[in-house]
Amino acid sequence: MLEIFIFHLHIIAILYAFTKNWQLRSIKDGLLGVAVMLLVFAIGWAMTGTLAYAIYPDSWNTPYFSHDTLSLVLLAIPESVFFYLFFVKDKETETSF
Numbered sequence: 001m002l003e004i005f006i007f008h009l010h011i012i013a014i015l016y017a018f019t020k021n022w023q024l025r026s027i028k029d030g031l032l033g034v035a036v037m038l039l040v041f042a043i044g045w046a047m048t049g050t051l052a053y054a055i056y057p058d059s060w061n062t063p064y065f066s067h068d069t070l071s072l073v074l075l076a077i078p079e080s081v082f083f084y085l086f087f088v089k090d091k092e093t094e095t096s097f
Contacts, residue, residue, distance in 0.1 A: 001064055006072045010041060017087045033087065040082060041075070048074040 014037045022030030052071035061067065 002069050013083055044075045
């Protein structure tokens with residue numbers, strides 16, 4: 001159940017990254033933002049999935065929290081920092097006088 005919520009958050013984040021890059025630059029940059037987000041998600045989930053299976057015992061699995069849930073929660077932490085730095089935070093523009 002928690003996995004669905006985390007996947008929905010990822011969809012919202014991808015839509016935000018696409019819309020912001022498309023509005024500020026071009027549709028090509030919007031699609032590039034989506035590709036970056038999907039790449040970070042796929043590689044990150046593969047890495048945290050391996051870590052989750054290594055540290056989470058099989059006897060603790062429940063219908064509400066499993067290896068996949070732990071790996072998505074572990075992925076959400078660095079991914080949120082990445083998303084904030086690259087898509088939410090406005091870059092300061094340098095002006096020359």
